[in-house]
Amino acid sequence: MAYTVGYNDEKYFLRAFRKSVGMTPTAYRSKQTKMNAAAASASYALPQPSGSRWRARSMPRNLG
Known part of the structure; x- marks a missing residue:
């Protein structure tokens, strides 16, 4: 490793x-x-959004 x-x-x-x-x-x-x-062996759960500030965003409409 030293030479590297x-x-x-x-x-x-x-x-x-x-x-x-x-x-x-x-x-x-x-x-x-x-x-x-x-x-690697620990299981991590992603935090889930909570509260009234989080809303699912819809996809933009195709205006074409």
Whole structure:
């Protein structure tokens, strides 16, 4: 990954990444994988409009 983002020295990339993010790239990847898996398995319901301010809009009439 270091070479992909433009670092020629893998050890320097590791130090810079750890300083910037606060964890190693391996730990970061593990954390992101767990977060993505949790988000994918959770069922999210879209909020339904409520109140008198919401009205279904009709399609415009064909004036041609």
